[in-house]
Amino acid sequence: MSRVSDLLGIKYPLLQGGMAWVAESTLASAVSNAGGAGIIAGGNAPIDYLRDQIRRCKELTDKPFGVNIMLMSPNAEALAQLVIDEKVNFVTTGAGNPGVYVPAWKEAGIKVIPVVPSVALARRLVKAGADAVIAEGTESGGHIGQNTTMCLVPQVVDAVGADVPVIAAGGIADGRGVAAAFMLGADGVQLGTRFLACSECQIHDNYKNAVVKAKDTDNQITGFYSGSPCRCIKSRYTKKLQEMEKNAAPPEDFEALTVGSLRKAVVDGNVDEGSMLCGLIAGMITDIKPAAEIVEEIMGGAEKLLGRTL
Numbered sequence: 001m002s003r004v005s006d007l008l009g010i011k012y013p014l015l016q017g018g019m020a021w022v023a024e025s026t027l028a029s030a031v032s033n034a035g036g037a038g039i040i041a042g043g044n045a046p047i048d049y050l051r052d053q054i055r056r057c058k059e060l061t062d063k064p065f066g067v068n069i070m071l072m073s074p075n076a077e078a079l080a081q082l083v084i085d086e087k088v089n090f091v092t093t094g095a096g097n098p099g100v101y102v103p104a105w106k107e108a109g110i111k112v113i114p115v116v117p118s119v120a121l122a123r124r125l126v127k128a129g130a131d132a133v134i135a136e137g138t139e140s141g142g143h144i145g146q147n148t149t150m151c152l153v154p155q156v157v158d159a160v161g162a163d164v165p166v167i168a169a170g171g172i173a174d175g176r177g178v179a180a181a182f183m184l185g186a187d188g189v190q191l192g193t194r195f196l197a198c199s200e201c202q203i204h205d206n207y208k209n210a211v212v213k214a215k216d217t218d219n220q221i222t223g224f225y226s227g228s229p230c231r232c233i234k235s236r237y238t239k240k241l242q243e244m245e246k247n248a249a250p251p252e253d254f255e256a257l258t259v260g261s262l263r264k265a266v267v268d269g270n271v272d273e274g275s276m277l278c279g280l281i282a283g284m285i286t287d288i289k290p291a292a293e294i295v296e297e298i299m300g301g302a303e304k305l306l307g308r309t310l
Helices: 003-008 025-033 047-060 076-085 102-107 119-127 149-160 175-183 193-197 205-213 236-246 251-258 261-268 280-284 291-306
Strands: 014-016 038-041 065-070 090-094 111-116 133-136 166-169 188-191 219-222 230-233
Touching (some): 025 047, 025 065, 025 291, 047 065, 065 076, 102 111, 119 133, 149 166, 175 188, 175 291, 188 193, 193 291, 205 261, 219 236, 236 251
Parallel strands (some): 038 065, 065 090, 111 133
Antiparallel strands (some): 219 230
């Protein structure tokens, strides 16, 4: 019923976000086994580690899964070749233009699905050969653009034309959000924050519980003045960063505080000094469930509202 499902060979047109330090083989395989499309995040991780994660995922699921490549990462070129060598089903990309890699990926039978924060970039990447695009609104966690999902998705849908499926991302955590995305013209959705509170998600319990406890106002954006805005759960860490930005702290001081901050949250559970990337939708997340329950609940709710199978 959905072009995204047909494109990727999955049951539901639902992708799990490629969250750095979070999206690894356990989570990705669980989402794929649940009928969605799991994604392993490349980030800045060593290639040997990523190769191992891809192979572990293949052992845990026989369903399609993808890899997210952050194009500004120093290992982007090596990872671009790795997904070919490992015969990954699809790639999602962010932080740049994947055009230089698209021909080789397409030749290898890999589907290319870039994340876009604007209409202009969506048009450019479709011309470069993208099979679909993920229109991600500012409601999402991590590094963000300025356009909201409600405004961005229909504009991207209109801009790329009827032949290219659009996947909506940012601020979606239940069936209502999925139904709304389809009404805006999307053919699928991508969820990140909802899967932070997932049984199979391997982040530290302190981080996971912070997501569950977060209210609608418990988020903060850092990086405005550096030109790299990033949305996180409000904490001593985000407040200190904002204060440093306001006071024009030297760039080296700012960098010293941010380097390794995501690992502190994900691995160490340090909620005071760690960067807990998280979307605005966290206020709607009140429990931790297995991936299969999350996927079935969300898609079942959307199908009921839309009156059709997705």
